Amino acid sequence: MSNIPEGLSYTKEHEWVAGLDEGLTVTVGITDYAQDQLGDVVYVQLPEAGTTVEAGDSVGEVESTKSVSEIYSPVGGEVVEVNQAVVDKPDLINSDPYGEGWLFRVRVEGEPEDLLSPEEYTALTSGEA
Template sequence: MADDLRYSKDHEWVRVESDGTAIVGVTDFAAEQLGDVVYVDLPEVGASITAGTEMGEIESTKSVSDLFSPLDGTVVEVNQAVVDSPELVNSSPFDEGWLIKVSFEQLPEDLLDQEGYAALTNA
């Protein structure tokens, strides 16, 4: 986990980029809980997403889980590499395994810092 990330209670992370967009991904804790990820369904570029609502789906050898948006915004980029190679969520959840890039106005106040997320997951 990194200091520049914020985390949702649904186990997504957010990193604000220098251009004002936010990159969203799934935490290593969630990836570990899921097991081997075999399929990722993400919103399309241009889609509006709302914090706390479903924005896609992630399927592993163990289960199918909904992906929840950690913030309000508009999808400006989808990580095609993850769509083509879902195992990147397991092997590199904070780098190559990111999911979407979002244009947003402000981060929700309920996002957790590293310490808060570690307490949530008892890490």
């Protein structure tokens, strides 16, 4: 079973969003389920800080031995910070997807797209498993 922490929101594209309740800036990463499906991540391309994104935009990609997945921004706003550590060491996404493997932070403008609760995301991933 993959790890799906409480207190985060999720997307159908297997990303997590932290900090929605606390303020204007959220942190985005990919889930434990997603990293397990991908296998060893070898390359990450992230948006540049300062980029304005819309919810649902493709903003980067995560590439593993076997496949590549696009990264979507689950919220609209301005990218205020990207995690240079995962660019330099992509396997942080495998070892710590909810911690050191975070991808980017967005200052939210407008409403986020439909996000899933941990329960809803658990149902989604068990349906695919």
